[in-house]
Structure formats: C-alpha cells, structure tokens
Amino acid sequence: MSSKKRNVYIVGIGIISPLGYGIDATEQALRKNESAIAPLHVFAIQQPPPLPVGQVLNLPDLTFPRTHRLAITAARQAMEGCTHPPDAVIIGSTTGGILTTEELLASQDQDAHNYRYHGLTTVAEEVAREVQCSGQALTVSTACSSGTVALSMALKMLQSGKAEWILAGGVDSLCHLTYFGFHSLQLVDPQGSRPFDKNRQGMSVAEGAAMLLLSTTKPQKPLGQILGCGLSCDAYHPASPHPEGKGASRAMQKALDNTALKAEAIDYINLHGTGTIENDRAESKAVRSIFPQPPPLSSIKGATGHGLAASGAIEAAIAAICLQKGLVPANTGCRQPDPECRLTPILQPVDLPISTVLSNSFGFGGNNACLVIAQPDLFSSPEPVVQSTSLTLLGKACITGAGHTQQSMERFSQGETMAGAVDLETISAQLPVRKVRRLKRFSRIALALADAARKDSGLDHSPHCVFMGSGWGSLSETYDFLDKLQQSQEQFPSPIDFVGSVHNSAAGQIAIMHEATGANITSSGGDYSFEQALLAADTFLDRDDRSNSAFVLAADEAHIQFSSLLDPSIEPATPLTDGGGCLSLCRQAMPGKLSLQLTFFRKKTTTVMDELITASGGKETLQRSCRMILAGIPAAEAKEGQAQLDSFLEKSGLTIPVIHYREFTGEFASASAVAAVMAVHLMESSEIPSREKILVLGFGKNVTCMEFGRQQN
Amino acid sequence: MDNLTEELKKRLIEILNLTDVTPEEFDENAQLVGGELGIDSIDVLEIVVMVEKDYGVIINNKEIAEKVFSTLSSLADYIRKNSPK
Numbered sequence: 001m002s003s004k005k006r007n008v009y010i011v012g013i014g015i016i017s018p019l020g021y022g023i024d025a026t027e028q029a030l031r032k033n034e035s036a037i038a039p040l041h042v043f044a045i046q047q048p049p050p051l052p053v054g055q056v057l058n059l060p061d062l063t064f065p066r067t068h069r070l071a072i073t074a075a076r077q078a079m080e081g082c083t084h085p086p087d088a089v090i091i092g093s094t095t096g097g098i099l100t101t102e103e104l105l106a107s108q109d110q111d112a113h114n115y116r117y118h119g120l121t122t123v124a125e126e127v128a129r130e131v132q133c134s135g136q137a138l139t140v141s142t143a144c145s146s147g148t149v150a151l152s153m154a155l156k157m158l159q160s161g162k163a164e165w166i167l168a169g170g171v172d173s174l175c176h177l178t179y180f181g182f183h184s185l186q187l188v189d190p191q192g193s194r195p196f197d198k199n200r201q202g203m204s205v206a207e208g209a210a211m212l213l214l215s216t217t218k219p220q221k222p223l224g225q226i227l228g229c230g231l232s233c234d235a236y237h238p239a240s241p242h243p244e245g246k247g248a249s250r251a252m253q254k255a256l257d258n259t260a261l262k263a264e265a266i267d268y269i270n271l272h273g274t275g276t277i278e279n280d281r282a283e284s285k286a287v288r289s290i291f292p293q294p295p296p297l298s299s300i301k302g303a304t305g306h307g308l309a310a311s312g313a314i315e316a317a318i319a320a321i322c323l324q325k326g327l328v329p330a331n332t333g334c335r336q337p338d339p340e341c342r343l344t345p346i347l348q349p350v351d352l353p354i355s356t357v358l359s360n361s362f363g364f365g366g367n368n369a370c371l372v373i374a375q376p377d378l379f380s381s382p383e384p385v386v387q388s389t390s391l392t393l394l395g396k397a398c399i400t401g402a403g404h405t406q407q408s409m410e411r412f413s414q415g416e417t418m419a420g421a422v423d424l425e426t427i428s429a430q431l432p433v434r435k436v437r438r439l440k441r442f443s444r445i446a447l448a449l450a451d452a453a454r455k456d457s458g459l460d461h462s463p464h465c466v467f468m469g470s471g472w473g474s475l476s477e478t479y480d481f482l483d484k485l486q487q488s489q490e491q492f493p494s495p496i497d498f499v500g501s502v503h504n505s506a507a508g509q510i511a512i513m514h515e516a517t518g519a520n521i522t523s524s525g526g527d528y529s530f531e532q533a534l535l536a537a538d539t540f541l542d543r544d545d546r547s548n549s550a551f552v553l554a555a556d557e558a559h560i561q562f563s564s565l566l567d568p569s570i571e572p573a574t575p576l577t578d579g580g581g582c583l584s585l586c587r588q589a590m591p592g593k594l595s596l597q598l599t600f601f602r603k604k605t606t607t608v609m610d611e612l613i614t615a616s617g618g619k620e621t622l623q624r625s626c627r628m629i630l631a632g633i634p635a636a637e638a639k640e641g642q643a644q645l646d647s648f649l650e651k652s653g654l655t656i657p658v659i660h661y662r663e664f665t666g667e668f669a670s671a672s673a674v675a676a677v678m679a680v681h682l683m684e685s686s687e688i689p690s691r692e693k694i695l696v697l698g699f700g701k702n703v704t705c706m707e708f709g710r711q712q713n
Numbered sequence: 714m715d716n717l718t719e720e721l722k723k724r725l726i727e728i729l730n731l732t733d734v735t736p737e738e739f740d741e742n743a744q745l746v747g748g749e750l751g752i753d754s755i756d757v758l759e760i761v762v763m764v765e766k767d768y769g770v771i772i773n774n775k776e777i778a779e780k781v782f783s784t785l786s787s788l789a790d791y792i793r794k795n796s797p798k
Contacts, residue, residue: 186761239755435751437731492766
C-alpha cells in the first residue's frame with residue numbers, strides 16, 4: 001500500500017431534501033431562508049393532527065421502498081456526466097425498507113418475497129446496481145451520523161488507495177418508526193424545528209438523500225475537496241448527548257487534527273443543530289471548547305428538518321454548495337438565539353467567500369462524526385499512515401445455540417452442530433442485571449460477546465473502538481415498537497423500544513460498558529455483515545493511533561415473526577438460530593500472535609474467482625500456505641455458492657479440507673463471525689504450522705475472504 | 714399502603730424490567746429518577762406512556778414532570794388527583 005498523498009475531490013453531487021432536487025434548487029431555497037417543514041402527508045396516521053416534518057415531494061415512482069427511491073434518485077444526479085462506474089458504493093442509512101415493511105406487517109402479509117428490500121444492505125446493493133458498480137456495496141448505520149460516517153469511510157479508503165472512485169452518502173425515508181419514535185421521546189417541536197432558538201422544543205423528523213461522487217483523480221471542475229474526518233463515541237447514554245458535549249468536541253478536534261488545520265482556519269461551521277434542547281446545548285459547549293471565537297455558524301435543520309442518516313450527507317453537499325457559491329446559509333427558524341448556548345448563529349443568509357467548512361453530525365448511541373470540506377487544492381490531504389496489512393488478534397468470543405465460546409467450540413470439535421437459539425439467561429449470565437434490563441436479545445448477545453472477548457484478551461484495558469456488523473439489527477425492539485403502535489391505534493408506542501430499535505444501539509451499549517470512546521461503526525451487509533465490520537476496522541484502525549484496538553464483532557437475533565420473513569436463507573420451518581462472534585484486534589504487529597486480514601470482498605461477477613486468487617497471492621502461494629478452508633454458503637444461495645466454491649478449488653488447485661461452517665452454526669446472517677472464531681480456535685488448538693493459514697470464504701451474492709495466520713518474527 | 718401505590722410498583726417493575734427488585738423492596742418515598750434503581754429519562758418517558766394508557770393521565774410538561782416523578786408516591790398522588798375515573 002502506497003503512502004502517496006491523495007487529495008479527495010468531490011466530483012458529483014446528488015441532493016434531494018425537502019428543499020428540492022439538485023444543487024440549484026437547494027441553493028435557491030437556502031437563499032430564501034424559508035422552512036420546508038410542513039404537516040406529515042407522506043403516509044396516513046390514525047391520530048390527527050399530523051406533526052410537522054420535512055418531506056420530499058414528487059419522488060420518482062420506482063418499484064422500490066421509499067428509502068431506495070430517494071437513494072437511487074440522488075445517485076443518478078451525482079453520477080450525471082460520469083461515464084465510468086465507481087469502485088465502491090457506501091451508504092449510511094437507518095431505515096432501509098422499513099416503511100414498506102410497516103405496511104406489510106399492518107396488512108399481515110406473510111409472503112417473504114414482499115419483504116425482500118427490508119434490509120439496509122439492499123439500499124447500497126440497488127444503488128450499486130443502478131450505477132453499475134461491481135465493487136463493494138457497503139452500508140453503515142450509526143443513527144443520525146450515518147451519512148457523515150459513510151463519507152468518512154469513503155475518504156479513508158480513497159486516501160489509502162483502496163479505491164479511486166467512490167459514491168458515498170446517506171439516505172432515510174420518513175416512516176412510522178422514526179415519526180412516532182421521536183415523538184414518544186418528546187423530542188419533536190410541535191411548531192417545527194427552530195435550532196438554537198430560546199423557545200425551541202425539539203426537532204422535525206425528515207427524509208432525504210445525498211450522494212457524493214468522490215475521487216482521487218482530479219476532475220476538470222472539482223466541487224470541493226474533503227480534507228479530513230473525525231469520529232468519536234460519547235460512551236455516555238443511548239439517546240442523550242454528553243451534557244458537556246465531550247464526545248462532540250473530540251470528534252471536531254479529531255477532524256481538525258486529521259487535516260492539520262487549526263481551528264482558526266475554519267470559515268464556517270455547519271452545526272448538527274437538531275433543535276432539541278439537549279443537543280443544541282451540548283453542541284454549543286463543544287463548539288466553544290474548540291473555537292473560543294467561533295466562525296460564522298448555522299444549522300440548516302430548521303429549513304430541512306432532520307433527515308437522520310441522510311442529514312450528514314445532505315449537509316456535506318450543502319457545504320460544497322456554500323464553498324462554490326460563497327454562501328453562508330441561515331439558521332432558519334431561530335428568532336431569538338438561546339442565551340444559554342452562547343452561540344450566535346447566522347440568522348439571515350450571507351454572501352461570504354469561504355474556503356473551509358466543518359460539518360457536524362451526532363447521533364443516538366453517542367455516535368459523533370465531523371468532516372472538514374474545503375475549496376479544491378487550497379490544502380493537501382495528509383500523508384496516509386502506512387499500515388501493516390493484517391490485524392493482530394487479542395481475544396475472541398462467540399455465542400451459538402450451544403452457548404458461549406467454550407460450549408460452542410466443544411460441539412464444533414466433536415463434529416456436532418451448534419445451531420439453535422440459546423436462552424436469554426445464558427446469554428446474559430455475565431452481564432450486570434441493572435445495566436441490561438432495557439436491552440433485548442440482540443443487544444445482549446452483542447454485550448455478552450464484547451465482555452467475553454475482552455476477558456479472553458487478558459488485557460486490563462478495553463478496546464477503544466467498536467466495529468460491529470449485523471444483518472438485521474434489533475428485531476425484537478423493532479417488532480415490539482411497531483406492534484404496540486398498531487395495537488394502540490398509534491397512541492402508545494414504547495420509547496424504550498424505539499431507542500433499542502436503532503441499528504447501532506448495541507454498539508453504543510458496548511461503548512458505554514467498556515468506555516470505548518473511539519470510532520464506533522455499525523455496518524450491515526446481510527450475510528457479509530461481519531466482513532463489512534472487519535473492513536471498517538481495517539479502514540479506521542491506524543497504526544500510529546494510540547487508541548488502536550477494537551472490538552470487531554457481528555451478531556444477529558432469531559425472531560419468531562421476522563426471521564423467516566426477512567432472511568431468505570430461513571424458511572418458516574428452519575429451526576431458529578442466532579448468535580455471533582467477536583474478536584478484539586489491534587493494528588500493532590505482535591510476533592507469534594494470530595493475525596487476521598480481510599483480503600477480498602467483491603460482488604459476484606464472472607471474473608470474481610480469478611480476482612480472488614490474485615488477491616490471495618496467486619495459485620502457488622495459496623497451495624503453499626493454505627491448510628484449511630471454512631466456507632460459508634447461505635442456504636438461499638446454495639447452488640450458486642457451491643458452484644463458486646467448486647470453481648475456486650478448481651482454479652486454485654487446492655485439495656485441502658473444506659468445512660461448510662453453516663452446517664455447524666446454522667443459518668443466520670452473522671454466521672461468518674462465528675466462523676472467524678472457529679478459525680481462531682483451529683489455529684490455536686490444532687497443529688497448523690506457523691506459516692500456514694486458514695481461509696474463511698464467503699460465497700453467494702458477494703465473494704469474501706478472511707485469512708487467519710500467525711505473525712512472523 | 715394504598716392499592717394504587719402497590720399497583721404502580723408492580724407496573725414499574727414490569728415495564729422497566731427491574732427483575733432484581735420486588736414490590737416489597739421498592740421504596741415509594743425514595744428518589745425515583747437518578748436514584749438507586751437507575752431510572753433515567755428514557756424510563757420516565759416509558760412511564761409517561763404507561764400512565765396515559767392505563768390511567769388516562771397525561772404528563773407532557775417538563776416542570777410538572779419533575780415534581781410528579783420525584784418519588785413513586787408523588788406519581789401515585791398525581792394520578793389520583795388527575796385520573797378521569
């Protein structure tokens with residue numbers, strides 16, 4: 001991997017928000033300083049009056065759920081005039097196909113085919129299909145910072161040379177879950193959001209999408225340059241920001257450090273500014289801690305509403321528009337700035353040449369992400385840190401139908417299945433009762449995994465970062481929330497279930513329990529969710545970072561109503577199975593320790609097996625160094641997956657043992673996380689020579705490869 | 714000890730999943746929010762929903778809520794005074 005400096009340019013922008021479609025409409029709306037927030041009419045509700053929301057009008061009628069339609073439309077805009085497909089697509093989303101799922105559940109539809117676009121990963125997959133990207137289609141879900149985290153990940157991948165063109169952004173559609181969920185938390189301003197106003201009462205839930213085509217190849221007319229990013233986690237509370245804004249200020253400082261710019265070099269701050277009393281207060285403190293004399297600043301959420309996962313990408317797009325047009329947008333809706341915040345937001349749009357923008361995004365789970373966006377070529381990207389290519393294994397843990405790690409590996413060693421869903425008491429046995437009382441199955445599995453992996457590592461300090469994958473997230477909370485909502489004619493949804501339903505709630509809980517204040521990313525990639533989490537870890541774990549260890553895990557919960565409707569590998573008669581696996585990893589090389597590397601992650605194509613063999617060092621290297629294969633073929637992909645495996649074996653000439661790991665783990669999206677623990681167990685317990693490796697291969701819609709080996713002296 | 718207080722103890726244990734607390738151990742005069750039980754703002758909102766659903770009493774004002782949720786007794790008093798039943 002080269003350590004060449006690579007500037008990351010914004011080549012194309014697609015933006016759809018309540019302000020309109022595209023750059024021009026958005027700019028015009030910002031200049032008018034009018035709020036687009038209006039009473040909900042995207043879907044019907046049973047208890048009027050409808051609350052004010054930010055909604056997108058005249059959305060093209062595609063045969064997809066609303067989130068997908070928003071994302072595809074924005075992607076088309078961003079790719080306009082670009083003739084070759086991006087190397088990767090990265091989407092930040094929290095809603096996926098939920099609006100459609102809500103309608104299906106309400107009509108008691110039991111046809112699994114109709115739920116096929118529920119998963120978050122399907123948004124990235126469909127966008128990738130639309131723009132003919134055959135590379136990685138990745139999804140991050142970190143609540144309201146998702147869009148910014150997606151762009152941060154794209155930035156890091158481009159800077160390190162892992163890709164040259166990436167289409168990245170965020171999207172969310174309005175849905176019952178977020179509309180009623182935020183209302184149940186009493187976070188919605190009945191008069192519409194007015195960030196930083198003395199009389200503000202909350203946010204306005206909104207929808208939208210923004211996609212940015214980014215490249216390290218300078219286009220003729222770059223629309224801006226992304227200079228740096230900063231991620232952090234409050235590790236404080238599942239839904240409230242740290243009252244002193246400590247996590248937020250850490251993320252801002254990290255973003256500045258990442259660019260090597262001083263605070264004085266920032267010309268405009270695009271605030272997260274949701275309009276909730278707590279966010280705006282905490283963000284003000286954070287801003288003042290970094291900027292004793294803040295530059296012009298504003299939140300645009302009084303105009304757009306809060307587009308959740310879309311908001312960070314929408315605001316990054318707006319930052320680029322502001323740089324291009326010399327515009328500082330107003331803090332729409334704010335009449336009397338709250339004296340307690342001691343910030344003076346811009347109240348009317350101002351024409352002002354600006355060179356640099358800091359854009360803030362914060363979300364549930366204490367998830368903070370900041371970007372620095374600048375005029376092209378004024379500043380250079382920092383030199384990327386040269387990274388060793390593998391990660392060092394410190395500890396491991398898994399949960400399966402057999403129980404915890406020891407029971408699971410005993411079964412595996414005896415050649416018996418670990419499939420099944422172990423009872424909640426067994427999962428929670430080592431967890432503090434009071435601290436997990438609000439958590440349902442998915443979060444408890446995740447917490448138990450992190451706890452066990454930390455203990456297994458034998459280290460007295462905890463990993464600083466969390467990279468978590470899940471195919472389906474918190475199914476229990478999502479189902480229970482929607483069920484109570486429907487049972488009560490939309491009157492009494494559960495606030496606890498809403499907070500728990502967010503995809504990254506489990507990773508946020510891990511951060512709280514282990515005081516993990518570094519990057520905290522939840523990825524979702526169907527059957528490749530663990531591989532996506534590992535890819536995120538590989539992208540963000542720098543060697544020179546003193547906080548350079550991480551929990552990398554994936555988990556899924558079995559759910560009696562949802563599992564067979566959502567997961568195509570699970571039939572109604574399939575025994576319910578769940579669990580997951582967790583590795584604690586660091587970037588530092590430690591001779592003799594086991595190491596792990598994600599060497600391959602591609603969408604299936606006709607040439608994918610040749611590419612896999614090349615990425616693994618070629619036929620000879622494979623034959624010399626591979627001792628065993630753990631192969632993952634999801635039941636829904638049985639025929640195709642087997643053909644892929646056969647093709648790999650034939651092309652590589654490998655004649656080593658192949659274990660079909662789903663025969664042991666059972667069918668669930670995070671099975672590959674358990675397979676990773678199986679590989680570590682085999683490396684530790686069997687006589688595998690120090691230079692030989694185990695491959696964990698994933699087949700089906702994607703082809704993935706994780707190599708487990710031993711670090712050499 | 715009145716019935717409403719006892720009923721509320723059971724309801725709170727149930728909806729907040731306080732599995733390690735018995736109604737007998739639940740002190741109705743102890744600080745409810747931020748006290749020993751670890752009840753926080755999200756739990757308060759869950760109780761708000763329950764109180765409206767089961768007792769028809771709406772608590773949507775921050776100042777009132779602070780008083781109402783100081784102890785379980787004060788919550789019971791508020792429900793008693795404001796219940797439409």
